[in-house]
Amino acid sequence: MTDIYPVKPAVAEKAHITEPQYFEMYKRSVEDNEAFWAEQGKRIDWIKPYSKIKDVSFQKDDLHIRWYYDGTLNVCANCVDRHLPEKANDTAIIWEGDDPNVSQHISYQALFDNVCRFANVLKARGIQKGDRVTLYMPMIPEAAYAMLACARIGAIHSVVFGGFSAEALAGRIIDCKSKLVITADFSNRGGKQIPLKQNVDAASAIKGVSDYLESVLVIKNSDTSVAWNDAQDYWYHEILETVDTDCPAVEMDAEDPLFILYTSGSTGKPKGVLHTSGGYIVYASMTHQYVFDYHPGDIYWCTADVGWVTGHSYIVYGPLANGATTLMFEGVPNYPDHSRFWQICDKHKVQTCYTAPTAIRALMREGDEPVKSTSRETLSLLGSVGEPINPEAWHWYYEVVGDSHCPIVDTWWQTETGGILISPLPGATPLKPGSATRPLFGIQLALVDSDGNELQGEADGNLIIKDSWPGQMRTVYGDHQRFIDTYFSAFDGVYTTGDGARRDKDDYYWITGRVDDVLNISGHRMGTAEVESALVAHHDVAEAAVVGYPHDIKGQGIYVFVTLNVGVEASDALEKELVQWVRKEIGPIASPDLIQWAPGLPKTRSGKIMRRILRKIAENDFENLGDTSTLAEPAVVDDLIANRKNR
Numbered sequence: 079m080t081d082i083y084p085v086k087p088a089v090a091e092k093a094h095i096t097e098p099q100y101f102e103m104y105k106r107s108v109e110d111n112e113a114f115w116a117e118q119g120k121r122i123d124w125i126k127p128y129s130k131i132k133d134v135s136f137q138k139d140d141l142h143i144r145w146y147y148d149g150t151l152n153v154c155a156n157c158v159d160r161h162l163p164e165k166a167n168d169t170a171i172i173w174e175g176d177d178p179n180v181s182q183h184i185s186y187q188a189l190f191d192n193v194c195r196f197a198n199v200l201k202a203r204g205i206q207k208g209d210r211v212t213l214y215m216p217m218i219p220e221a222a223y224a225m226l227a228c229a230r231i232g233a234i235h236s237v238v239f240g241g242f243s244a245e246a247l248a249g250r251i252i253d254c255k256s257k258l259v260i261t262a263d264f265s266n267r268g269g270k271q272i273p274l275k276q277n278v279d280a281a282s283a284i285k286g287v288s289d290y291l292e293s294v295l296v297i298k299n300s301d302t303s304v305a306w307n308d309a310q311d312y313w314y315h316e317i318l319e320t321v322d323t324d325c326p327a328v329e330m331d332a333e334d335p336l337f338i339l340y341t342s343g344s345t346g347k348p349k350g351v352l353h354t355s356g357g358y359i360v361y362a363s364m365t366h367q368y369v370f371d372y373h374p375g376d377i378y379w380c381t382a383d384v385g386w387v388t389g390h391s392y393i394v395y396g397p398l399a400n401g402a403t404t405l406m407f408e409g410v411p412n413y414p415d416h417s418r419f420w421q422i423c424d425k426h427k428v429q430t431c432y433t434a435p436t437a438i439r440a441l442m443r444e445g446d447e448p449v450k451s452t453s454r455e456t457l458s459l460l461g462s463v464g465e466p467i468n469p470e471a472w473h474w475y476y477e478v479v480g481d482s483h484c485p486i487v488d489t490w491w492q493t494e495t496g497g498i499l500i501s502p503l504p505g506a507t508p509l510k511p512g513s514a515t516r517p518l519f520g521i522q523l524a525l526v527d528s529d530g531n532e533l534q535g536e537a538d539g540n541l542i543i544k545d546s547w548p549g550q551m552r553t554v555y556g557d558h559q560r561f562i563d564t565y566f567s568a569f570d571g572v573y574t575t576g577d578g579a580r581r582d583k584d585d586y587y588w589i590t591g592r593v594d595d596v597l598n599i600s601g602h603r604m605g606t607a608e609v610e611s612a613l614v615a616h617h618d619v620a621e622a623a624v625v626g627y628p629h630d631i632k633g634q635g636i637y638v639f640v641t642l643n644v645g646v647e648a649s650d651a652l653e654k655e656l657v658q659w660v661r662k663e664i665g666p667i668a669s670p671d672l673i674q675w676a677p678g679l680p681k682t683r684s685g686k687i688m689r690r691i692l693r694k695i696a697e698n699d700f701e702n703l704g705d706t707s708t709l710a711e712p713a714v715v716d717d718l719i720a721n722r723k724n725r
């Protein structure tokens with residue numbers, strides 16, 4: 079029997095949406111889809127109001143997705159300017175530094191002033207509507223200013239997570255042909271300085287980058303000096319002195335691009351997921367309000383980094399579109415100690431805390447004391463995102479962190495979806511630990527078998543979505559065919575999520591994880607193909623195969639099988655070197671956890687690596703290897719089993 083946590087009357091009472099309202103609105107959102115979204119569109123200020131709501135085809139020979147497509151707006155003005163008449167002095171962003179003694183309250187007026195000036199700095203560097211700007215930033219207020227400044231002048235931002243390597247950054251600059259990189263000298267994390275500017279310097283030196291990159295704008299975030307290239311580098315604070323404070327927001331079409339965000343897929347290099355303006359901001363605003371049951375005055379905190387989609391939609395765009403107070407944290411959960419998250423909740427009187435299962439598991443390991451030593455008395459809602467939350471972590475989060483009175487919203491979504499698609503609503507949905515529960519408004523989920531047949535009732539299958547929603551990605555930047563091939567080709571006429579799911583007798587959805595070759599390491603997506611291609615680029619490596627295995631803290635760990643070139647000796651030193659190599663090629667989040675030397679890999683007679691078998695070996699599940707008789711050399715499997723690495 080699964081536990082069920084009924085909606086608490088006190089929560090339902092103040093909620094935007096109660097259970098009967100959820101069912102009524104969901105029904106209307108599906109049966110009268112355009113009318114529903116026409117109404118939701120009104121939450122945004124349009125310069126020229128839309129009269130057309132939706133123009134969508136999921137057919138692969140005619141794929142197109144447009145929302146509110148004759149309307150015009152400016153996303154930055156919706157997140158900033160429009161709140162000034164009533165909220166100029168209200169706090170827009172609470173910034174908490176890595177150092178627990180440093181924090182800052184930024185009012186909507188101050189946000190407006192900073193964003194306008196930042197936008198003028200961009201213009202001074204020659205940035206115009208449609209130009210791509212790459213951000214490689216710490217979690218400092220300037221990251222939000224920079225994103226909003228781009229939106230203000232119609233430039234398209236591409237935020238690259240600060241934990242990615244110079245190589246990974248270079249690839250992303252080249253792919254979208256960025257003219258400008260915005261960075262900081264250093265990022266402060268856990269009391270250490272991470273040399274961001276130095277990584278940008280290394281990226282600039284990589285072949286191809288200088289074809290596009292014209293300048294690097296550097297925010298001063300420390301007293302330590304950095305190397306400087308007069309031809310390319312500009313201190314932000316120096317240009318700031320020269321610019322005006324006035325910067326009108328540019329009128330954008332609803333379907334003009336807002337941002338690109340790179341994410342890993344099962345094949346090839348990362349894809350530039352493109353989101354546009356009107357639909358994205360309507361969807362981010364609606365989901366932030368309903369899922370977090372946001373009310374004016376609430377202090378809302380999402381612990382993600384702006385380098386991921388969660389930071390885009392639920393630190394910056396969603397909350398600010400709603401005039402909320404959003405907390406932005408520069409540091410890490412275990413610095414100065416394991417109480418940090420909860421100390422922040424007390425210090426800033428946080429109502430909503432939205433974090434990831436991997437952080438919850440890491441903190442859970444430290445015991446209850448670091449939590450119990452704080453009061454958390456203002457907390458009323460907890461959120462989870464990024465990977466399935468295991469019931470043990472769910473219970474600890476609910477009972478210890480939330481003192482058994484805060485609902486948990488387990489939110490399922492993807493970079494591609496722009497916002498949350500499956501989640502409980504605090505006042506409407508009885509909770510089941512481990513289930514993301516029900517679809518949000520307008521989201522038509524289905525499960526299909528491997529032939530694409532729709533499954534009814536209780537079932538386990540591929541999770542697909544039958545119709546569009548305004549926050550959906552529009553294309554893969556520069557490669558529309560890849561968009562079609564990746565999401566609309568496996569099954570006809572529907573969006574394929576790449577996730578598997580189970581639907582129970584109450585029509586609740588339980589995400590079972592990726593069905594493709596995408597790993598989820600601490601809630602971060604990583605393509606096995608990316609890690610493999612990094613490894614085979616090393617001169618000692620002949621072949622590599624990468625699979626995931628269950629990992630207590632990270633959810634999934636990276637297990638690597640490596641075949642070395644003839645004549646190369648396996649050694650501990652080489653193992654360490656390969657780990658460093660992958661960190662350099664991609665970044666620390668892609669560090670292999672276990673490397674096994676494999677004299678041979680299990681392949682079919684046509685030469686295809688049988689990952690299913692490798693996955694079972696990595697999972698220690700030798701009983702279920704399945705049929706190995708079709709392998710070219712069945713004996714390699716015995717060797718791999720005998721030499722399996724232990725965790």
Ligand code: WTA
Nearest residue numbers: 463464465466488489490491492493589603
């Ligand atoms: C996984 C993060 C289970 C899923 C917003 C998805 C989840 C991938 C959940 C997207 C959840 C995200 N329960 N699995 N609540 N949330 N996932 O693009 O496999 O970084 O496809 O977006 O994370 O990861 P992405």
